[in-house]
Amino acid sequence: MTTEAVPAPRRRSLLRPLTFGLTLTAVLALLFGVPWWSLVVSGNAWPTPVVAVGTVLFAGAAVAFPVLMVFGHARRNDLAARIGDTMLGAIWILFVWALAGDVLRIVLLASGVDDPVRSRVTAAFTAVVAVGIGLWGYREAMRIPRVRRVTVTIPRLGAGLDGLRVVLLTDTHYGPIDRVRWSRGVTEAVNALDPDIVAHTGDIADGTVAQRTAQAAPLADVRARYARVYVTGNHEYFGEAEGWLSHMQTLGWEPLHNRHVVVTRGGDSLVVAGVDDRTAAGTGLPGHRADHEAALAGADPTLPILLLAHQPKQIDAAVTHGVDLQLSGHTHGGQIWPFHWLVRLDQPVVQGLTRHGARTQLFTSRGTGFWGPPFRVFAPSEITELTLRAA
Template sequence: MRSFFLRVVTIGVLLHAYVGFRLIPALPGNAAAHTAMALWLVFSCLIVPVGMRRRDGGAQGLRAFATWVGLLEMGFFSFLLTLTLIRDVVLLVYAVIAAMPFSFAAALQTALPVDVAVRTTAETVIALAILMLLTGIYNARRRAPVIDVEIPIANLPAALHGFTIAQLSDIHVGPTIRKRYLDPIVDAVNALNADMVAITGDIVDGSVPALKAHTAPLSRLKGKHGVYLVTGNHEYYAGADAWVAEFRRLGLHVLMNEHVVLKQGDASMVLGGVTDFSASHFGNMHKSDPAKAMSGAPADAALRLLLAHQPRTGAAAEKAGFDVQLSGHTHGGQFFPWNFAVRVQQPFTAGLVRSGAMWMYISRGTGYWGPPVRFAAPSEITRIRLVPAPIKP
């Protein structure tokens, strides 16, 4: 772990050096201004690892402040680095066009001299990075809005028409998400008066002793048929067994490769839940197993719905016979440019998709992880309604 962290820090230093060499000489100002920006980049190199390492969730005082600063700087530098890379591509294209022996190339150089292009793009990169950071902080720190999703189910019994599920996912109670952030989320969910509440993992980022006071609002969640939860990968980083016990103490139904049968009127629904896709790395007893979650389920159930943290569970869930899977994990990418990188690891990024014969809904998450920033990937509290699928002629 220490070796991995050192490699990450080394890469971080090199990336900071790249940004410095590409932007500082291009910016207007005197030597003092350039020195100040160089010192800021050095500070960034030092504070970002603090935000990465001090994620115990229980930090107070100066340690908590340093974590906040480090995580904010991580988000800002991510924007700055991405925009610097884009700037270099733009300047390369500009240089290629300007070097062509055509009249429009000469006109381009006259209208936008090289030194002006270099200076203006450097200033634009910094201004855009600041704007994106401020927008991202607002999006992350506001209470997640409620969005409505309808899932069409073939042959859905009348008793289940309009059955509502309030889904929360990826709250990440921890260093920067505390009780004050969680309370309004719980209030919003309870106001939906949903038939069931589903929490699809990554509720915490820290230990039970550090965070139990801040996860306490979860005990107020209400659903007509109960509140159900499955573990995400971050529960395993923080000690899954301890958190499962704590969630159960709070009155939440934790489903670990098992199911319950919910009855509404004359219709029944199988609700399954599996441990995180990667849980086997923390012990074979926790290995994710949709087939086991389906084992013994009544064959006449009108619907088979699975809660699974990662979309990657989808193939096994469909094979096990589930009709719908609710997931999270991806955060929808959380902020640019990571929303494009999610598909490298996961089959789907966000929203309602068809995975073979099964519907899958992937929440963008109700909180955030790491930097308190969301850009181009808004958070959500999801109100899902089951509706009858249109009858094909």
């Protein structure tokens, strides 16, 4: 019995990387294969040298892409990350519009248009639209976010706090692309709003404090009348969460590491609490987990609660603990259309203001920056100004 039992764990340990490898190969084959078929092969009847060059380019990109991502993100090489991330965004856009081109192909077929004209029109459509969308999406990602203004009525809010303005930043993702100038622009845009509270709900950077010090530095100049508060996102736990908590404190922000502060105006008070990201518990860092009880310990239960929690998925615990308004990010609004459909499989909300239970509301930002691919397509970045109103 003992000898028969030994190979089972080995088979399982071999099966895991094999399954991962096959899945990765299938995904890469689809992402790169669909545009290759549409642009290079199908019924285009391009000259043989054109087909050969196109095939080599797509095959080379498919092989290079995972290598660049490993060196860029696992081994923290910023140049490799920039190339790999840009390649990921570009091939996703090309893949999506190649599929859209296939719809056009069917329409042309039904209209009696034969190959190679039908396939060449489809290829031209795919190439032109993908390039146009890509250039526009790059500009959208790199610009200073527009201000999105939202009014939230909180029945338990005291009259003295009516009109309190909370500016929300999230998912700045300072990363391989140097965005010091962009970061200064964000700070200027926030200060122009003259906020009462500024909140950052995590994913501040991709990388360590040492790597992203310059990009984060303008956060020290953000002004708020009553409080500047911050919680960790999941990406802090890919780098150094403790380092970012300490660094944000150095920059003059209040890290809400499962704790709260109280903001008072006009004789009325608001509990501003924060919890760690939901992935924190799995990192093994001592004291890191989303702990709502610790965050609200000692708070007056009659006061309204504003909670910072990185992921919308954390809303159930907020409802349980009687939170009035949760502020979240994480989703990026999908970032590159139509990726929001996949985000929706994991999160209860992709963006905007929603109600959960009798008391709790959730506002989910589309994010201030971007992760990875420097593109935003039909999911604009935002700096959110929330005006809180008493009933």
